Amino acid sequence: MSEARTPVRPTGRAAAKQTVTISFAGFNRAWAVWIGDRLERRGLRVVYLRYDSPAEIPLVDLLRDLKLAEGRILIVVSERYFQLGPRTHEEWNAALREVVAPDPSRFAAVSVTTAPVPTATAVLAPTDLTNMGADEAERRLLDRLDLPGDPLPDSADGERHGPRFPAAMPEVWGGVPRRNTRFTGRERLLNDVYHLLQGAERGAGVAALHGMSGVGKTQVAAEYVYRFGSEYDVVWWVNAESRVTYRRFLAELAPRLDLSTGPEYGERLRAVRDSLRRGDPYARWLLILDGADEPEQIWDLVPTGPGHVLITTRNPEWSEHNSQLLEVPVYDRDESVAFIRRRAPRLTETEADQLAEALEDLPLLLDQTAGWLNDSDLSVEEYLQLLDGGIDQDVVKVSADFPLAFQTAWSILLNKLRETVPESVALLRLCTFFAPGSVPVRLLKEMPPDEVPEQIAGLLNDPLLWNKAINQLRQYSVVRLESHEVATDEVASSGESLYLHRMVHQIVRKDMPDEDRREFIDVVRRALAAADPGRPTDTRLWDRYAEIVPHLEYADALQSKDPGVQRLVLNCLRYMWFTGEYTSGIRLGERALAAWRSLLGETDPRIWELTYHYANSLRSAGDFQSTETIDRATAEHLREERGERDLDYLRTASGLAADLRGLGRYEEALELSQRVYDTYRDLLGEQDSRTLNALNNLGHSVRLLGRYAETLDIDRRTMEARRSLLRGRHPWTLWSETSYAIDLRLLGRYAEAESVQGKSVREHRLVMGVDNPQTLRAEHNLALCQYRGGDRDKAGALFSRVLERGERVMGETHPSTLAFAVSQSCFAREHGDIDQAREASESIVARYEVMLAEDHPFVAGIRANHALVLRSVGEREQGHVVIEQALADMTAALGENHPWSLGCAINAAALRNLVGDPESAAVLSRDTVTRATESLGRTHPLTLSARVALAADLRGLRERQQAEKVEQEALSDLAETLGKQHVHTISARARNRPYWDFEPQAT
Structure with a gap:
């Protein structure tokens, strides 16, 4: 064949470059582009021609048309190339002899298959590129085209470029x-x-x-x-x-x-x-x-x-x-026919067309039906009669997604499976009690042998029978093997994970004897329970819970009386709460409560634990009214039945205190939090995790009452004890670090707060993930620390990122998202677009008014912020009305000495000046300084702001000497407390009147 091995050269077209036209089946595109890349690097011009073989065009004509291509024609030989059409080997042999044999110099070929190809392919003299490395394949390619094989220089950056050798896997x-x-x-x-x-x-x-x-x-x-x-x-x-x-x-x-x-x-x-x-x-x-x-x-x-x-x-x-x-539409009819004939070679083109028509060209149906029909003695005509109703006259449409023929077609296939390998039907039915899609059947094989029923034990414990059942399902495309690694056949056939299409899943689950249903569902429930890692607070185990959760519904786990399955449900609820999947947790909790009350009775101990976890998710989503009703009823029942030293009662009472905090009833919350903590400490000691949780919650109640120094001491003790008792990266330890940093910031210790929070944010991102609600809370506090510390650029960027992610992850009306929006709005008011700030502020006020009661402190605080926006846009009178009402409401809710009331007073004094009432402004400022000094101390940032504001009011009344004295003392304390170059000190020195921003605190 040496006369056919002519080198590549220009044809009669006098091409400027030597040209090679690569003809390939789409299935082999990776080979074509790798070959083309190798040739182009050596200066050749490459034309890619994906070969098609329309059935209506004679093969001889297609090959003659191929000869019209430019330059040498290089065919990528594979069984797929010759199956297009599909064409028989006899057709190809005849066409190759007629068209290629007389002019072999126009053609060259490489083979990328070990499968049988038409014998006349020999006229192409293909060189084999299979089972070798890239260098040897390239050498053979160049030799086949009589091109020099000199090595190419390395790329300038030393990296590989272009397509990868097809036989090599990506990195x-x-x-x-x-x-x-x-x-x-x-x-x-x-x-x-x-x-x-x-x-x-x-x-x-x-x-x-x-x-x-x-x-x-x-x-x-x-x-x-x-x-x-x-x-x-x-x-x-x-x-x-x-x-x-x-x-x-x-x-x-x-x-x-x-x-x-x-x-x-x-x-x-x-x-x-x-x-x-x-x-x-x-x-x-x-x-x-x-x-x-x-x-x-x-x-x-x-x-x-x-x-x-x-x-x-x-x-x-x-x-x-x-x-x-x-x-992705159903197949075109010619695609259906080609697929069926490849799947079932015994069928004629006419029969394939009839089958495609009956099955509505749906690929999954074509695959399953043609696969077993090829092995069956049943004719297509007989099969079509079955589809017309011969098996089941009561065929129903399972879903709007499913074609009418599917259930009947599946019944036929299921009968075939029962006749050949009945164990495959048992395995398939077992799989339907997992969620459709990826089925982790390895969980079944990990169960203790004595917990597996006899019907399934043989299948799970006999590798040969297991593989036989799986291979039968694979043969008819009922399932496919899944593996996250490149597995050998031996490893993959162990069936670590199977993929079950949702159409098959729904049909099989529907068509199952009750006895099998009861037995199989119990097996899957126990398999899931056995897979429970048991520690939903351990972030390292969250991926394992993520695998389990989707299967709870399909295993109907909520109807199980098995304590292990019930413990799994409770742990999954805790996992969802820790990961911020509140909506999913609420749905699961609601369904579980309805199921367990019916199954176990209203007062079963497990109901109280379930109620606690459900209420946690509901509360975290901001529904404080509902959780207060739930927790109060539960707490009263447990107290009457068991007393106030019962652990279930204490846990519920702790939740009730959190509800009260969410509703703005801080004094009640503090009283209850203190009582719960004292009882836990007496019962379990100071170092028990439950006692520390109660101490943490006590800190929240104290902080909301404005007692920041006391809160700092509580949160420091909690943080240090959790670091000792739990690991440093435990979610509760990280929560305590943020709480401690918040306290430092609220006390004006901005640098310390930012240092603590910055480190904690890095830990949160690593451990909890960047979009976990707890991480977002930590980042939000870091932005506030940066803002109070004077780094406005960093703070502004972080405020925006946290708000955007909060809206995506939790929704726009979640309490945490609203808190993020408040900070962003306040920042935009002072350093951004005032019109956008006003729009955002109005939206925030509306959301809080819908979510909370009219007398809630948060509503008063948000309105106080909005008054500053109105001031900034020139609507002073309206701003004055809003801030005076906010001051009255806040004072009524929390008393006149609470920091939030003092902050409202600072802003109200400013608005009184702007509307022409300097006398009452000075009276309010003087009173605010007195109260702030008593409750927060002389050098607290809020007290310092009140003192600077008082100096301004005294100057407005022309009491210059007194104003100068107050101002100099305030400036001296600012410089000593925050530093001479701190933004607050510089602003006060420039006689910019201070303001106060309300910040909704976590409850």
């Missing part, structure tokens, strides 16, 4: 399903996805494959990975069916990126998102979010940066979240 690869070797069609869609992502601006490379269930969205995404994956250094597949599972899978990427993190869940998640955003260590990354049907759950966690994100979803609302939608 980081995980979770990707095995390639579907029967994948058919979708060429235009795949190219659309590729061009959309490649052409996107940095940070905007997000595409969402949208379509109905069973249409093949996941298969398209997987094929995209294999077809274009050589252009990425990181390919990571994520189960995105819920926020908790998405966060867990994304966090698992951290060690694969060699990121320096500890084992904490939040630390790994933060590090991964930051790494992807920066593109360091890899800028060419591809993240696939599979099954992301609830964009509101995860859109805020979708990474941005130089890489690409590909989403599969049934929900078109992704278009509202920086994503380009691409619809």
